[in-house]
Amino acid sequence: MFLNRRQALVASAAVMAPMIANAKLPAHAKIHCPFSAGATVDMVCRQLAEQLRGKLAETVIVENRTGAGGLLAIDALVRSPADGLTLMVHGGAIQSVFPHTMPKLPYDPFKDVAPVSMTHQLEYGFAVGPAIPESVRTLNEFLAWVRSNPKGGAFATPGAGTPLHFVPMVVSQSSKVDLVPVHYRGSSAAMPDILGGQVPAISTALSDLVPFLADGKVRMLATSGPTRNSLTRNTPTYAEQGFPEVTAVAYNAVFVQGDTARAKQEEISSMVRAALATEPVRVAFEKAYIKPYGCTPSEALTEGRAGYKRWGKVVKAVGYVPAQ
Structure with a gap:
């Protein structure tokens, strides 16, 4: 069987299209987890990594950065490139509570990190x-x-x-x-x-x-x-x-490096929310007694700022004095 020139070009384009698409996809992305393997947040990270593979990057791995009350994972994110290929799943407390309870916070909660979507409430x-x-x-x-x-x-x-x-x-x-x-x-x-x-x-x-x-x-x-x-x-x-x-409801969220472009934050947020809507994620979350809960970057940031004010009053009211 012989192909004419037009048929050959169409066939060649069909073969090359997925190759070009894959070439545009970054090879690696990572999700920092502040807890050890087996913890609920670790499960969340691994479920997201599986769903983001082939979308955010060809390979998405989870790195467990445990220790220092969750600060090691935050430090790793803050020091990463602002390209959207390094994510972190952490509690909303890193914006709402930590600033009031850690005397020498090593990051700016509203400049160095940016939430793109919640993952679940608790x-x-x-x-x-x-x-x-x-x-x-x-x-x-x-x-x-x-x-x-x-x-x-x-x-x-x-x-x-x-x-x-x-x-x-x-x-x-x-x-x-x-x-x-x-x-x-x-x-x-x-x-x-x-x-x-x-x-x-x-x-x-x-x-x-x-x-x-x-x-x-x-x-x-x-x-x-x-x-x-x-x-x-x-x-x-x-x-x-x-x-x-x-009355209080906490949440965990996906964070990116604070200088990540807004358009990239929105793109990652859409990917995360799509991942949270999948059946495998729903089933895995249900086994851990939590429910998927996604939102936009603006909604996550608004909640972070509101929590900052709310918990600041609580910390002051109970007279908590951070260890020096």
Whole structure:
């Protein structure tokens, strides 16, 4: 079979088109993760990397930059080229809370990093373990019990200077009940002491507590959302129990280097939101008790600035003094 000149050109173009398209796609991109492998945020990073492969770059890898309270991952992002090929998934707290709790913040939260989309939202939960009597089923019952048992007011947190530390402290101030934080390096490190009865209560992400509720060893007393969470419908919110000032919803987001061109930020945001809408991501998130939640760069930035003002007031109100 012989092709005429026109047929040959068409055939050649059909062969060359995907080659040209691939040539335009960068070879490598990376996503920095501030947590170790196996953590929820690590799962989020790996799901996004899989979905962005072949779109953002031919290969997208996850680098776990753990340590220094999440600052190592931020430093790696800030030092990267502003070409949109280095991403980071981190908590919105790097813009809203860290500036108020770290005396020498090594980055500008609104210049050095830029959020392009949220990945998911999460609420906080307050739960008690076997150290607290079975009869205690609500936050107010817990506070009443602590009034009668002052040494029982300790609660675990996954880290000092975090919203999970501050939420019970606001309750403590409002109720005039002495609650004392016990800080751990993550909620997974704290759970053995909760289950063993060494620490009575814990304030952590709701998604971290749900797996422990089924056998009754851990009882959820309050959640931080504006309405009851679908995962714990029988648990009233802080607001329902008389603490409306504790209503709070956290989020994680995809960040790029702050000097990344606005058009590139919008492009990456669209890719991330498309990834979050895929069935594999939905299923993976559901197993981790979280729901995909994407947004535009403008929406993410607006939330970051609002959180900065909100948490600044909270940190001041509870009298938190950062370690020097």
